[in-house]
Amino acid sequence: MQYIPNTEADCREMLDAIGVRSSEELFADIPSKLRLKRGLNLAPPMSETGLRRHMKGLADKNADVEHYSSFLGAGAYNHFIPAAVSHLVFRSEFYTAYTPYQPELSQGTLQAIYEYQTLICQLTGMEVANASMYDGSSALAEAILMAHRINGRLEVVLPLAVHPEYRTVCHTYVSKLGLQLDEVPYTDQGATDLKKVGAAISDRTCAVVIQSPNFFGVLESLDELAETAHKAGALLIVAVAEPVSFGIVRSPGESGADIVVGEGQAFGNHLNFGGPYLGFFASKEAYLRNMPGRLVGQTTDKAGRPGYVLTLATREQHIRREKATSNICTNEGLCALAATVHLSLLGRAGLRELALLNLRKAAYAKEAISALRSCELRFAGPTFNEFVVRVTRGTPAQMNRGLLARRIIGGVELGRFYPELSDCLLICVTEQNSREEIDALCKTMGSGR
Secondary structure, three states: OOOOOOOHHHHHHHHHHHOOOOHHHHOOOOOHHHOOOOOOOOOOOOOHHHHHHHHHHHHOOOOOOOOOEEOOOOOOOOOOOOHHHHHHHOOHHHHOOOOOOOHHHOHHHHHHHHHHHHHHHHHHOOOEEOOOEOOHHHHHHHHHHHHHHHHOOOEEEOOOOOOHHHHHHHHHHHOOOOOEEEOOOEOOOOOEOHHHHHHHOOOOEEEEEEEOOOOOOEOOOHHHHHHHHHHOOOEEEEEEOOHHHHHOOOOOHHHOOOEEEEEOOOOOOOOHHHOOOOEEEEEOHHHHHHOOOEEEEEEEOOOOOEEEEEEEEOEOOOOOHHHOOEOOOOOOHHHHHHHHHHHHHHHHHHHHHHHHHHHHHHHHHHHHHHOOOOEEEOOOOOEOOEEEEEEOOOOHHHHHHHHHHOOEEOOEEHHHOOHHHOOEEEEEOOOOOOHHHHHHHHHHHHHOO
């Protein structure tokens, strides 16, 4: 093992310490037929310059947003990130910081998390927020478990218009816990069928989950859902995959939500080929003790100066295992810091302007695509920056191949998640898409290839 810098003496000492005579004996439990009996098939060694050139050549094969026009969304959004974000996030005091167990040594990190929590509360209209989660999908699953802890009920209404990967994670989380997830369909408008939700709710319902904008980009009626859920004694959980919508859409808290979760990647975090991302989590203060993860609070010292501490740390490492509300072992702190810096740079007016840019550019694309003979809009419900297009000439896969040949990344092929929508694409338009790029998209889609 030339890549491990241990001398023969080092290896001998370690083997002696564990009572094994050789490395062969150490791996004896691995069946001989499963063990590789030849050297690895690797290319000859390269110089540093040659290796850099080789790796760059591999990277250049990727169709990424730096070199292609992208109209992909579905929970991962191509938004502009100011240079100041990385300059601040990558300062050594943040970049190398670990969990702030010792508050007297971690005031900067704790304050940054506190500011993040404050911003999440302002965005969602909720009273408390935790110090972030892994991602939007696990945050939603944790919200379901939290609702169960609050009221003890075992059934959850989970619409099909919620992100399909979020739903899969939720099913995985509850599969051995006795919780039942009842999925309800969507309407021809692309919104959740409220009548079916009402029919699915009973005195056994723990919570009603809703995503808005939903997976199809359609805005849901949160007020009506909140009223329906609360009449049955259930909680309303709102999931948000595209938080830029908060710039112009009324917050879930104002619409009666009890728990609000989502994906914060859109703020300050690059696409990164799928991660790491940032799950946000907020709720009403009455449910604070049932929140997963941890929460930073502000206090004062003996001299009256402000200070920051871990007010709640409810995972099993901190308290007795049976009292832990989750096993969240990291809060994606660096990603949360990036979101905090980005939101601080935007401010209220900047976030509204950003949201309006997304709305208007997506509306321009919708209007242009709806005029094509090769496509038509699948749903008529109001949307933010995503919408579903039915392909009437050829297939979505063929259309995406034609777009890619022109250095355009097309939409998500929905047949992957919804067999009944196998002829549809989910298109996303953000502020990063110029009018020329949108026109090129429409021209290529109009050609049908």
